Amino acid sequence: MVVPKGRPEVRIAGSKLPDIPLPTNCPGCGVGLVIDELRARNFVCECGHHFRLGADAWIALIADRSSWQERWGDIRSHDLLNWKVPKPYQAVIEQLMEEGLNEAVRTGTCTLNGRPIWLAAFDFRFVGGTLSIVAGERLARGMEQAASSGIPYVLVSASGGARMQEGVLALMQMAKVNAAVGRLHAAGVPYFSVLTDPTFGGTAASLALLADINVAEPGAAIGFTGPRVIKQATYENLPPGFQSAEFQLAHGQVDLVLPRTELRRLLAHVLEMYP
């Protein structure tokens, strides 16, 4: 596919991206960072380093201004397994909610260049963006509605995998959301997945890699088993760039590796091409 080229897109639509916590210097090139300059480039340093965004920033980046309508934002996670150590799960959830986060996945409808889409964004700040019952429920409901209404589905992932503190029920979310992805495909509804740093475990091994077009951000770490666990389990030496977006492109797992500055343009373009 040919993506229309041009200047790296300065934000032309959508809302102002929220602040994100930034180091004083870029971990990619060491240059001092100026937040407003960086914000204008969607938090991509001139050296190409992509800073991680939360779900709120992804929604602001992708949705047309004032078009976002959040769905099922009121369903909440609970400590179902009575998980107490090292930290009580219920307290962890409540603290994150107090900080203004709302689960590891937010979902809703919006428009992108005027075209209606379903949008779901993972938030790595909420228990590592882990797939939980609530996350799975929001994803599956949105996909079912997208399948029945024929509206394209866009996913942005950033996730460590399934949430340990919800046990086997978190694992079952992989089956739940994949069944719903199957409905999207059966209905002929376009499904686009944007894989960001990091996407691992049960999220990579379910909906994130099952889209019609999988787009990865440059340098994003994407895989099933994390490098620390691979080294522990197999004593293998992992080559530089192992599990990077570019590695996954070379191994046939993603369709495109595309800078964030060009993402909105690509999505707008494919939404026109895949009616």
Place this chain on the structure above:
Amino acid sequence: MTRHGRKPDETTLSVWQVIELARHQDRPYALDYIKRLAPDFIELHGDRLAADDPALVGGVGTWHGRTTMFLGHQKGRSLKERVARNWGMMHPEGYRKAIRLAHHAAKFRFPIVSLIDTPGAYPGAGAEERGIAAAIADAVMEWFRIPVPIVAAVIGEGGSGGALGMGVADRVIMLENSIYSVASPEAAASIVWRDNARKVEAAEQLQLTSRDLLAMGVVEEVVTEPEGSARADYDATAAALDEALHRHMEALLTQPTDELLQHRYERFRYIDSLVHAEPEFGPKV
């Protein structure tokens, strides 16, 4: 369900003792059951793309008078066999073989029996290079489209996505001393504590025993094991497993295909509906 005169609630084992039973090297493996259920079993090999994964056995056998597709993780018993079978940890080729054999079964309307016994998918560089995440994702999605009845049984370890990749079925049952978990206790400890020595604490919180899963509504039935666990009497355990698998399969064989697939969808779509406390949250979209 007390073929061998024991009730499942008589056990007083700790969670870690159950895990040790589930992993015991003398515990019957998939082929021990398949050979007892279908003595004429013919193993079929390969994913038709690149390789054969010996961590997963698959093939056809006559079971209760009907040709049936059997799939199962196979651990090895001797060190040599363990290495050859990769301790029952599948590579991407294993999931692709499973789906190939599922389509083969669908062509001939053979029902499918899947026996789960794996620590997890193989956590190695080669598996990553050949797309283990996408292989599992594809398999999990594809199982929802296989138009023949599927009954799965966890016979030892049901480890993480590696197990779920073989665990999408119309009914899922568990042997009493088997486990099914979002991650192995070692991996969960490594994730939550960054220290896999905390595995016992992790195991106690994960709720991974057969009784836990039955209570959560994730599995339909727990099959009791003989005194001294499955390894004490392969024949009796196989007979109990056979009876339960067959009873579930019989109920599915008469279902029209569209109803079967709709129920399979709903089984997983609302699998968490027993446990959530939120009144608004559940099978009411």
